[in-house]
Amino acid sequence: MTAAKRQFHADVFITLKRLVNDPEGIEIRNGLHNLGYDDVSEVRAGKYMQLQVEAANEDEALASVNEMCERLLCNTVIEEFRVSILEPQAT
């Protein structure tokens, strides 16, 4: 017997590792300073992905999305990722 699969929403946050230089973030910070926002001391730029995944349960969805990050979404040499799974909506 196979459990029915449900739809999960996964948020994936990909950021550069702390020690990796972030020229995009630096440019954004400079742009903000040029607009007068001098209270911004640092900007780090990253990626955000929203996935709709079918899985039997939350643990399976998390494991699956973690694997996708390792294999495709994230360059683990310079980036790190965080995955957050949201409860499936009632249907």
Add this chain to the structure above:
Amino acid sequence: MTAAKRQFHADVFITLKRLVNDPEGIEIRNGLHNLGYDDVSEVRAGKYMQLQVEAANEDEALASVNEMCERLLCNTVIEEFRVSILEPQAT
């Protein structure tokens, strides 16, 4: 008297509006399907920024970062944003 400013961490999530076509997300989904992840029905690609901002309090930090999004970080014609302010770390 001016209140001492504190350091806040702001997470900014920028996504394409629901009705805007997302070719990057579609390509990522195709890549995942090619790797065998057929349970992924949709991918939306967005941006994620982490800001360090000085402000008197959380409300001021939120208002300031919202304004930065409107003016520079986000293209509000096709994108929408969400800001989340984290409590300053104890120093």
